[in-house]
Amino acid sequence: MSSVIARARSEGRSKLLEHEAFELLRAYSIPTPDYGIARDEGEARSIAEKIGYPVAVKVVSRQIVHKTDVGGVALGISSPQELERACAAIKASVKAKAPYADIEGFLIQRMVPAGLELIIGAVYDDIFGHVIAFGLGGIFTELFRDVSMRLAPVDEDEAWRMVKEVKAYRLLQGYRGMPPRDVHAIVDILVKFSRLIVENPEIKEADLNPVIALSEGEGAYVVDARFLLGTP
């Protein structure tokens, strides 16, 4: 069991905080954009200076599950002034929409350049064990249910088959002027994520959403991640 999961469980939490989720991903060498946790606007500024603009700002709170729904996320922040305004706006919005929530601070994350958005996830089922899922983001998974799944563990060959199985694979290969994406990097994330899940069976549900696939040779990054733990 990883130390972040042990800590969450000892605190009786069934959900990892966002920075804990990133810590877990990093422990398995899954690429995530540089980030830091700021307690206030001042810290936010120095973190942003260090990792470089543009950045994303996300509220950190144990009580909030869907950050976007309560106005807890600001993207594409490119200057210290903008950053200050964004932190203030997030605070105000969260206070109004989720008055019960304690704001612990802000996650400042380097913005990943535009790419193709993917979802990688896992769910535990008593009969099937952990099942790993892969799909393209947005309507491809939600509306068309264009998702491939495998029982964990998923090795490299199986990960390739998962990626090629979705109809949207053609988009990854480059379609109508869009560049081909770094499919090797996606396969790499799938295999590492499978290992993460197998070695941490306490995880009941997980979403890496979105995973952004950049052009060939530039890799892929997990931009947001959610881990839910089962009862021990």
Add this chain to the structure above:
Amino acid sequence: MADEGLEALISPQSVAVVGASPKQATVGYVLFENMANRFKGKAYFVNPKYDVVEMWGKQFKFYKSISEIDDKIDVVVVAVPAQVVPQVLEEAGRKGAKAAIIISSGFAEVGNKELEDEVKAVAKSYGMRVLGPNCIGVYNAFTGFDTVFLPAERAGRPPAGPLALISQSGAVAASIMDWTARRNIGLSVVVNYGNKADVGDVELLRHFAEDEKIRVVTIYIEGFKYPGEAKRFLEVAGEVSKKKPVIAYKAGRSSAAQRAVKSHTAALAGSYEMYRALFRQAGIIEASNLREMFDMAKALAMQPLPKGNRVLVITDSGGMGIQAVDMLEGLGLEVPEIPASIQRELRRELLPFAATTNPVDVTGSATDQHYKVALEALLPTAFFDMALVVTLMQVPGLTQNLAEYIIDAKRLRKPIVVVNFGGSKMVQDFTKALEDAEIPTYSTPDRAAKALWALYEYAKIRGVVRT
């Protein structure tokens, strides 16, 4: 290595039927009749109510108990009220039986889990394998071993052949038997495991993998019931599918996840999606209904595997050809064009108004010879991996000889399926000649196309496709 217990369940040499009865229209009677008249091994009948029974011009001794039988017993078939079953198993165990088939119901399926656990415990203490309870058991066309308690005159028994069926449902198994019997499809072994107290899909798959006479395994499944069962299934099925084709039809597909979930992934991963994932991962070909399962099984049992996905279509009906192309392409198979140089050759030998493109339309004025010309000129070339041949025998120029030409093309070692329908004697003879020679025939182009798809899918699973 074949498992002794499984071997005893499916191909026993000596059987004790507990609860056999000469009283007609009972389960005990059907078992008695099946085993007395058709089983090629030794059958002993146990029922304390009878002594000697005279039927079908023969005398049958009825035993008071299993222990009275003066012979070794491989399997005990149990058709007595549920409460008595543990006691019968106890006797079977003492007798040294390797397995028991419990037909009786009244166990976990009606909430009587303790009785089922007791049965399991008794069997385990004697190292006996158990099929059931609450099942129709086993049908084995090779040996005549038949515990299916539906009378043969009402539910047909299929002939021996290359297929086996594992079915979670007894009623579905029986209806498949009847259906395959009427179509003369060689379904040699059928097993229904009912409540799956012990033996289930995993053990049966492993058994059929070892059975040389079985070329294709079909599975009808509604759902697993034990924690971690999917994983064990994956491990075994993944190995079996490398040896022989496994086709599954999963019933109960409502895809919405039933449990309360918080994540995106969990909302997408309904139970049916997990079965589909499992089948893909295990190299199992999924059928979307029972007929399709046997359409595919027939092709997989009879035909070689293609090295690619390119299909040659030869037809005497333009309309049928178009339908075939629609289906084939929809399934991801290719219907490539024929090079102009080859078309020139063809044009010399076919009718002037024949289409020498793919599909090749030999037209309603075709003779047997035209099919032969097209098949021989095109199928052995590097342009095609398999053929779908539409033969509407209703046109005047075709004869029974056409079957010989098509059968002769088997030497090319590329899959061939035939579309052919109609009720006339000629059509039936033609179909029979082809099927006897292991050329699968289908009544519509979509079914034939799906059969070719299954061959291609399995070729990919076996890694024989040229890339």
